[in-house]
Amino acid sequence: MDLKEAKGAIEAILFMASGPLEIREIARILEIEPPIIRRIIDQLANEYEHRGGGLEIVEIAGGYQMRTRVEYASWIERFYGLQREAKLSRPTLETLAIIAYHQPITKAEIETIRGVDVQASLKRLLEKNLIKIAGRKKVIGRPLLYKTTKEFLRYFGLASLDDLPKLEELKELSG
Amino acid sequence: MDLKEAKGAIEAILFMASGPLEIREIARILEIEPPIIRRIIDQLANEYEHRGGGLEIVEIAGGYQMRTRVEYASWIERFYGLQREAKLSRPTLETLAIIAYHQPITKAEIETIRGVDVQASLKRLLEKNLIKIAGRKKVIGRPLLYKTTKEFLRYFGLASLDDLPKLEELKELSG
């Protein structure tokens, strides 16, 4: 392996790492002496420094790490905060599935099916405007009923609730 | 925010991403016009190309992604003990090809072309998120329609569906 290839490999390996990597770990895999690895990483770190982009390579906790520069932290947080905002967690998706197929339905009924508290999921789904309150059920305690919204249809690309695939269509797919 | 800062922020955001990011997603957060974002990314991609290091920035699945260069795959796999994903089986690939060129399409239509049952392939493709349900066909029985996903583009490294070669062109390729 020539120096240019070693440098590319090290850059790629650093890119993939979730924490600092030790010189000797890299040296063992690439079969290159540790001092040479160190020299290559120093050179890479220097290049990143001079380029002044969004990334840096730093020595940390006895190893080297490629990471974003501190001045861009707030942009990253905003970006990934919003990205996360657009997604649903598994438990929330389960709650939504029950409401979609059993609407209108009360919290207690959902909890009977899921077997756990669904307060947090309901709150999140209401915030995301995927479900709404559809009156109260005429039983003791008059609990609130929930159903899906127009936004729900849009989110899942459905023309109407009739377009929801049926349970037996899935069973057919699972063979 | 000046251009240098924007460029750094975009590089940092691309670094953190595990998949392709759309121009408009980045534009919304940074509050910069999409054409300017595109120009900055193109410039970054060019710099990466000229530097010839271990990383590249490519247009894929309607977005941009920072990733390792193909020539360093074996080093990364050795370092991280990674194994390549199991390949899609031939029947599954054939089913996927028909959906890709014929979308949206029903299960029965795929079966007419392939001449065999495609249940198992469809299930596998849905699970791998390479295809999705795209409503129902307005014929008797209202069968489900299927189409490819963004993940399909990412999986095959295509910028968009237009990147698929035409069927006539394929004939020339395989002779």
Place this chain on the structure above:
Amino acid sequence: MHQVKLEVFEGPLDLLLHLVRKNEVDIFDIPIHQITSQYLDYLALMRDYDLNTTSEFLVMAAILIQIKSKMLLPRIEPTVEEIEEDPRSELTRMLLEYKEYKEAAHFLNERRESQDKVYSRTPNKDTEGFVEANLFELLDAFAKLIQKREERVGEIIADEINIAQRMEELMSFFERTERKSFSLLLSKYRTKRELIATLLALLELVRLRKLRVLQSEPFSEIWIYRDAA
């Protein structure tokens, strides 16, 4: 006995395409007699090797034999108005179409092989476990819940069930809504005995014309309606 290398084919079209290629014949002028006999030989071989011959292979065999017999019929000279269609044309069309997609599948496979060698960073912890939900995920989540619940049924100790009491309880569900799904009604009851009692109560209410049970198509959700009459 001579060595036979048995290839595995995805279906009848895959096998036919292979035979066309192996015999180096024109796909627009398939020697149907030759291809049919080779096709049948292969089917027999599959049976010998205990390979799973699906019904699709047999259907194609029947089609081939039918085409063969049509070709044997004496041909009347067609007039200009009614040019007789070649009995093989539909088969040729199907083979050509299938061949196109086989090539497309080949392209995708090659494409994936290069994509498989590029790596991006693993998802960061913030977005892990979150999904961009699609319909399949929604349905899948629902199916898994139903399955889990079915597994729970029958584990819990039975208690005394009074059918008359259950009938009253069932009717109370319909005070506000006109209809209720059968599966949701049953979801309230955990034990087998409870479920049976509920079913008996339901049947009694239907007999008394207080409730109706409707299903729009076989295997679809069963709905219980309050009988308007």
